[in-house]
Amino acid sequence: MKPGTKLKSAACDTEVMVIRCGDGSIECGGAAMGEAKPEAVGTPSADFAAGTLMGKRYVDAAGTFELLCVKPGKGSLSVDGVALQVKDAKPLPASD
Amino acid sequence: MTQVMKGVRVLEVAQFTYVPAAGAILADWGADVIKIEHPVRGDTQRGFLNMGGVTLDPLRHTLFEHPNRGKRSVGIDLSTPEGQEVLYELAKTADVFLTNYLPQVRQKNRFDVEHIRAVNPDIIYARGSALGDKGPERLVGGFDGTCFWSRSGVAYAMTPEALPGPLMQGIPAFGDSIGGMFIAGGISGALLHRERTGEATEVDVSLLSAAWWASGALISQVMETDIQTRNPMPTSGGSLRNPFMGNFRTSDGGTINLCMVSPTGLIRDTFEHVGVPEAADDPRFKDVLSLIENAGAASDILVKAFAQKPFAYWRAHLKTMKGQWAPVQSFSDLLTDEQALANDMIIEVEGGDGSGKPLRLVRGPVQFDGKPLETTRAPQASEHTETVLMEMGIEWDKIEQWKASGAIA
Numbered sequence: 001m002k003p004g005t006k007l008k009s010a011a012c013d014t015e016v017m018v019i020r021c022g023d024g025s026i027e028c029g030g031a032a033m034g035e036a037k038p039e040a041v042g043t044p045s046a047d048f049a050a051g052t053l054m055g056k057r058y059v060d061a062a063g064t065f066e067l068l069c070v071k072p073g074k075g076s077l078s079v080d081g082v083a084l085q086v087k088d089a090k091p092l093p094a095s096d
Numbered sequence: 097m098t099q100v101m102k103g104v105r106v107l108e109v110a111q112f113t114y115v116p117a118a119g120a121i122l123a124d125w126g127a128d129v130i131k132i133e134h135p136v137r138g139d140t141q142r143g144f145l146n147m148g149g150v151t152l153d154p155l156r157h158t159l160f161e162h163p164n165r166g167k168r169s170v171g172i173d174l175s176t177p178e179g180q181e182v183l184y185e186l187a188k189t190a191d192v193f194l195t196n197y198l199p200q201v202r203q204k205n206r207f208d209v210e211h212i213r214a215v216n217p218d219i220i221y222a223r224g225s226a227l228g229d230k231g232p233e234r235l236v237g238g239f240d241g242t243c244f245w246s247r248s249g250v251a252y253a254m255t256p257e258a259l260p261g262p263l264m265q266g267i268p269a270f271g272d273s274i275g276g277m278f279i280a281g282g283i284s285g286a287l288l289h290r291e292r293t294g295e296a297t298e299v300d301v302s303l304l305s306a307a308w309w310a311s312g313a314l315i316s317q318v319m320e321t322d323i324q325t326r327n328p329m330p331t332s333g334g335s336l337r338n339p340f341m342g343n344f345r346t347s348d349g350g351t352i353n354l355c356m357v358s359p360t361g362l363i364r365d366t367f368e369h370v371g372v373p374e375a376a377d378d379p380r381f382k383d384v385l386s387l388i389e390n391a392g393a394a395s396d397i398l399v400k401a402f403a404q405k406p407f408a409y410w411r412a413h414l415k416t417m418k419g420q421w422a423p424v425q426s427f428s429d430l431l432t433d434e435q436a437l438a439n440d441m442i443i444e445v446e447g448g449d450g451s452g453k454p455l456r457l458v459r460g461p462v463q464f465d466g467k468p469l470e471t472t473r474a475p476q477a478s479e480h481t482e483t484v485l486m487e488m489g490i491e492w493d494k495i496e497q498w499k500a501s502g503a504i505a
Contacts, residue, residue, distance in 0.1 A: 004482070004492050019482060020499070053155070053450045055476035068482065072450050088154075089477035090136055091143030096268060 001026070006070065007033035011044045014052045014073030022064035028052070029075025044075035048083065051076060058084040098464040099144065104287065107190040108132065108167070109174070109183070109207060111139045113269040114240065114303060115196035115224035116163040117276025121460045122283065123166030124190075124469055125356040129165065130186060130484060131475065135171035135505030138477030139164075147268050155449035156216025159268065161457055163276065164474035165445055170477030170485070174205040177426050178503035182485070183207060184215045189488060191290075192283055195226040198237055209298060219331035220286045224279050229300045240303050248307030253314060256329040275306035277461060278329035332475075339387065340366060340419060350407025351424035354398075359384050362419040369417040370401040370459025440468035448473055478505045 005018045011029025018026070026033050029044025052058070054072045059065060065079050066087065077084040104127040108119040116131070116139070123129040133139050141160050144152055152159060170186070173179040187193060193212050195202065202208035209221045223229055226238030227247075238247075241264070245251050251262040265271065282299045290296055308315065318324055332345035340356035356362050363384070364376040375381060375397050380390040387394055402410065411423040423429070430436055440463065444454040459469045481504050485495050498504045 002492075003496060004486070017482065020496075051450055053448065053476075054446075055448070055479035057476075057478070068479075089133070089138030089142055091138050091477075092140050093145060094140055094143045094147045096144070096146060 005035060006080060007035060007067075008037045009033055009041070009073055009075050010038045011042045011048075011076040012073030013071055014069065014075055014077070015078070016052075016058070016067040017070050018066075019057070019068050020064065020066040024065070024067070024079045026067065026075070027078045027081070030078070031075075048076045048078055053086070057087040059087045060084055072089035097124070097467045097469045100464055101125040101127035101284075104128070104192065105130065106192040106194055106283075107183075107186050107405070108194045109193060110196040110224070110471070112141050112196070112239070113163045113272035115194060115279065115296060116141070117269070117273050118222070118279035118283065119167060119194055120163045120165055120222065121280035121462075122213075124460045124471060125280075125462075127192075127471060129167040129203060130190070130480075131167045131169045132172050132183065132186075133169050133477050134175070135173050135478060135502065138169075138171075142477060153449070156447045156455055158455070158457070161445070161455060161474045162269065163272070164256055165443075166471040167475055169475035169478055170437065170481045172481075173503055173505075174207060176501065178498055178501050180206050180211075182498060182504055185490070186484070187212050187216050187219060187503045190216065190219060191287065192220045192222060194222045194224075194279070194283070198225075198235060199229075200235055213296075218290065218294075218296045220283060220290060220299060221295050222279060222286070223301075224275065225300065225302045227304050228302040238303060240269065240271030240275070241265050244275065244307045248304055248311065249315070250307050250311055252326065253311065253324075254327055256327050258329050270308060271303055275301060275303050278306050278309070280460075297427045310409060314501050332402070334391060334395035336393050337388050339391045339398060342395070343424065344398055344402035345405055346407040346410055348403060348406040350410070352402055352407075352410045353422045353424055355421065356419040359387060360420070363387060365418045367397075369414055371396060371403050371404065372397055378453060391483050392477035439463070443469050443471060445471060445473040448476065449479035481505060 001021045003018050006014050006015060007018060009028035010031040014028045020078060030048040031042060031091055050064055051074050052069045052072050054069055056069050058067045058077045067077055073086060101122050106119055106122050106127050106129040108129055110116050119129045144159050147159055172182050174183060212219055212221060226243045227233050227236060245265040245401045255262045279301045282301055286297045286299050334340060334342040340359050341355050342352050345351055363381055367373055367376040381387045381394055414421055423457045441459055443457050443459050445457060447453055447455045455473060482495060
């Protein structure tokens with residue numbers, strides 16, 4: 001998988017840009033993602049239905065994979081069945 | 097809305113509200129605004145947990161959205177030489193460099209005017225500061241609560257002497273939002289000047305200068321007369337010399353403000369509207385000079401009249417009155433103000449939470465060609481790093497190399 005590639009979900013509307021990747025199957029809604037959109041789009045499996053958010057980055061614990069969501073959907077992202085986590089900014093806490 | 101800044105690229109290296117608000121105005125006007133954020137922490141504004149006792153939702157963060165809608169975010173660590181290299185690449189493509197980092201940080205991280213002009217001599221370099229780019233405190237930072245509100249004399253003048261202490265600013269980012277618009281105005285002038293002469297200028301606006309200007313009518317009067325005036329205590333009634341100037345309490349505790357500085361031709365109409373037409377025939381109020389002479393008596397009549405009916409009645413009933421007046425509204429009232437809404441003051445963007453529930457924000461004060469503003473939500477931190485760099489023709493290998501070194505995210 002080449003970084004910069006765009007992948008489409010087979011289970012929902014999600015599309016991601018691959019920023020960083022290693023060996024493994026990139027999935028959304030529990031189904032492998034591909035460069036082409038399948039003709040019949042399924043539904044996310046119950047374990048991977050938390051949804052993706054536009055503009056968020058999703059990473060694995062080892063930091064091997066990083067996916068940038070460019071179109072949100074109802075499925076959530078995983079690699080080889082292990083859920084990816086949102087890579088959020090860690091801003092310094094502030095309050096009025 | 098007509099995109100008067102279309103084709104202008106703004107490179108924003110700024111945090112919090114004041115200077116980002118200038119970027120937001122320029123983005124509203126059609127500029128391509130690229131916001132540089134720290135690759136791990138992002139803009140510290142994202143870290144605001146509470147505002148006025150209200151907990152903020154990080155995915156529907158109104159305090160971040162207000163000054164950052166319509167922009168793209170690129171994550172760069174400007175403390176690294178590679179990060180500075182990326183910034184310079186971006187600066188080469190920009191018309192305006194916009195920053196509120198302190199001079200010593202701009203020097204340390206090499207993005208002060210001489211560093212940016214070295215790669216792009218034609219760039220307009222705009223600084224928003226706390227207290228100004230000159231003087232013994234140019235290295236000191238600040239917020240609108242400190243510089244715009246407190247140090248400036250604004251809090252003092254706003255607060256009646258009888259209160260035990262000065263009023264707080266009360267509205268988050270009040271001075272920031274005003275000052276941000278001033279910066280955007282300055283940048284517009286600088287762009288026009290560059291267009292006409294080819295000269296790139298440096299632009300400075302401080303939060304303190306924004307307050308100087310906003311208070312300029314009174315500061316000038318103080319300089320001229322040496323008399324320092326302050327807000328009076330709230331009361332129901334007209335001013336000492338003009339009964340048609342002042343706040344009047346309604347039967348349910350609301351307030352109607354009258355502001356007829358020049359009452360000629362308004363005396364009869366005003367008395368009729370407040371339900372005391374007989375006062376218009378009273379010889380004490382037969383013309384403006386008599387009205388001024390008998391201000392106290394006229395004020396007493398108005399106080400009694402306004403206390404007969406509730407706020408909602410006056411808010412609707414006075415719409416046909418000729419003189420200048422206003423209901424003293426809350427922001428919740430404002431949201432039901434037909435006239436305010438008719439001028440497209442509220443804009444809708446997508447929420448970052450994917451719920452589909454639109455996030456409502458306020459447009460900038462300037463409208464072009466009477467058209468509503470359409471824009472997008474504020475970016476996620478570093479949302480557009482790869483997109484922007486690839487757009488500039490930077491190869492993926494280079495992007496990966498910068499990523500690996502931590503220069504970008």
